[in-house]
Amino acid sequence: MTTTDGARKAQALAHGAVEARVAACAQISAPVTSVYRWQQAIETAQEWQVTFKTTTARYGELERYLLGAHDYDTPEIIAIPVTHGGADYLAWITEETS
Template structure:
């Protein structure tokens, strides 16, 4: 495995409910901005918001995309997301199954 990032990203975002998460996932994949989005319901977030400790049940999205698509994906996710400050973290991909990476490169087609 290399320490240099490949031209792919794993993005994390959380939504308040599965319906909103599914709408974002469907849109990102349908518009070709992500090859795949995995939805993980049942996430429990603990965070501070406006000075208060908060707890929320959320649905975590694992978004797999090409690095070149990140700017457009970020814009689109921010348009679709209902939160005032949506979570969006982009993690570099350092390695992976070559066949999966080829599929990801094709945009999931």
């Protein structure tokens, strides 16, 4: 999962990850309001959240893609493990990221 400050940027990150097959799917939720501390000040910003569906095996490549494609100095990159899921859906993710 990551966030960015524009809808077009979110779409570009999502499209690029799926095209590179480091994610089978990317979902964009927006806008969200983020409140955070940055450079000793509390900031508030409107951001678009992008959730990527990938496998453990492809996570490293997805992270490298995001670090190279993202324009934030310190982009949010968070992985949340899937403990259960539909077998057909999980197989589809594996197939699309192979």
